[in-house]
Amino acid sequence: MADFNTIDDFDVENKTVLLRIDINSPVDPNGGFILDDTRMKLHSPTIKELSEKGAKVVILTHQSRPGKNDFISLKEHAKVLSKNLNIDVLYIDSIFSNEAINKIKNLNSGEILLLENVRFFSEESLNGSVDKQSKTLLIRKLSPYIDIFINDAFATAHRSQPSLVGFTKVLPSGAGRLMEKELTVVENSFKNVERPCVYVLGGMKADDSIEVIENVLKNESADYILTTGIVANIFLLGAGVDIGKVNKDFIKERGYYNLVEKARYLLKTYKKNIIYPKDLAIEDNGKRVDVSIDKIPNKYIFDIGVETIKEYAKFIRNAKTIFANGPAGVFENSEFAIGTEDILNTIANSQGFSIIGGGHIAAATNAMGYDMHMNHISSGGGACITLLGGKKLAAVEALKNAKK
Incomplete structure (x- = not known):
């Protein structure tokens, strides 16, 4: 009741x-x-x-x-x-x-x-x-x-x-x-989670995502966190990776540089649970170029790389519960939609119970034609991630x- x-x-x-x-x-x-x-x-x-x-x-x-x-x-x-x-x-x-x-x-x-x-x-x-x-x-x-x-x-x-x-x-x-x-779907999935449980968190709202990461790992309700977008860049910085001045400055402009220390702490505390990219996609002369995280030039990062996509797909395929919020990259540009599309494709074809957050990831899911293959697409990204972050609505x- x-x-x-x-x-x-x-x-x-x-x-x-x-x-x-x-x-x-x-x-x-x-x-x-x-x-x-x-x-x-x-x-x-x-x-x-x-x-x-x-x-x-x-x-x-x-x-x-x-x-x-x-x-x-x-x-x-x-x-x-x-x-x-x-x-x-x-x-x-x-x-x-x-x-x-x-x-x-x-x-x-x-x-x-x-x-x-x-x-x-x-x-x-x-x-x-x-x-x-x-x-x-x-x-x-x-x-x-x-x-x-x-x-x-x-x-x-x-x-x-x-x-x-x-x-x-x-x-x-x-x-x-x-x-x-x-409320029924999100809260029941959160309370009665089937394992392994994988969270795929990206997009631009890094503060909300990092709050969710801390909450679900502290409560032991998630097994793995796959990071993409600006969230991944913050964790890469926390892991000591040089992501280039333009990307550091972008994080500072968004007001998220204070989260690097939190990311460093979370990586130290939950080393096996938080997965960050091994390669990333940048733009070079108008084209997509994938680079290893130990060779990131001073250019904007627009997506996760192909090797990372392959690695993330393995986690998703083995999951019984999957929460995804935020696109993996600048999916509006077809060159950099690969990460978002491949992740959504893998979720759609997985055997796990899938919940897609609202906002941009829901828009991408609908636009790419995966909406009918997800168990639940939330109508509200902010509300959904607030719930997952352990806060009340x-x-x-x-x-x-x-x-x-």
């Missing part, structure tokens, strides 16, 4: 249900068109179920953040969502204006209303306690017209913002189907407290 409520715990017929989802999507900078509707597809089962059960569904979500080119209204999202659901999704360009409140009050059973980008409301950008967020204008304005709050936004569950945690203090609250699935804790 879950320690938070789900849709099963409520009779939603003729009830006004506020549904928080995360359909933050890539947008064409010129035309404002949605380029990828993956997240809308992931939330569709929750929306459809509520609608089919006769709920009056009010959707709250966000797109990007202030100052970015894709910080736009949700008018286009409503159109794409309508196509995905095969149901007409109503849209209003406000969040809690009198017009929006009247729309909510006049909804019929089964109807779906999408409110405007919640981040247009400045208080939404503030993090704070559940008690503090429950007193914000958003919650005070909307909650009198809502019967039940359902949070399905796993991808944003690590944030403690008004729309994610505030309603749990004042309304009966539960998790949507996507949130429920994410603010929005999930709020749901647990709401049940209590």
Whole structure:
């Protein structure tokens, strides 16, 4: 039995249900068109179920953040969502204006209303306690017209913002189907891990990945960590490898140079468990060149090398559980997509239970056609890696407290 409520715990017929989802999507900078509707597809089962059960569904979500080119209204999202659901999704360009409140009050059973980008409301950008967020204008304005709050936004569950945690203090609250699935799959795999368990960690968010490495090795829930991307470069530095000034400077620019000492400590403590590349790929005259780690020129590292790919494939093929987060290199460039593609191909063809983190690694998995061969692709990289790092998700804790 879950320690938070789900849709099963409520009779939603003729009830006004506020549904928080995360359909933050890539947008064409010129035309404002949605380029990828993956997240809308992931939330569709929750929306459809509520609608089919006769709920009056009010959707709250966000797109990007202030100052970015894709910080736009949700008018286009409503159109794409309508196509995905095969149901007409109503849209209003406000969040809690009198017009929006009247729309909510006049909804019929089964109807779906999408409110405007919640981040247009400045208080939404503030993090704070559940008690503090429950007193914000958003919650005070909307909650009198809502019967039940359902949070399905796993991808944003690590944030403690008004729309994610505030309603749990004042309304009966539960998790949507996507949130429920994410927590069940990730937490069960983490707690009941089948061995050997291999983590493949790369990408650009080195601080999160190194926190995960420390957590899973300390808890003895992982057998091997295969490092790629900037994570690998930090461990190479920790192992005393000269990766070249440009790569050192890049790590410093990202604010990660302080992690080299942590990497050195982890290598000393878990020498047999942490595997770093034996060769890497650089660019020379526009072409990929693989070099041994003892002969790295002062050029940017863009991928792991072929010998490393072969070595990593052996670990993955023997694994019973595989967690992968972050691409191995600059996969957007075909010359340097080899590491990411070969790792995903090996995971897809392995016998192990595979979990792919969200963000760029999920995008690469979908783009390269391996999505149907993975056991679980997370909708949220930040939330997923927060869980694996042994931290609690603010929005999930709020749901647990709401049940209590």
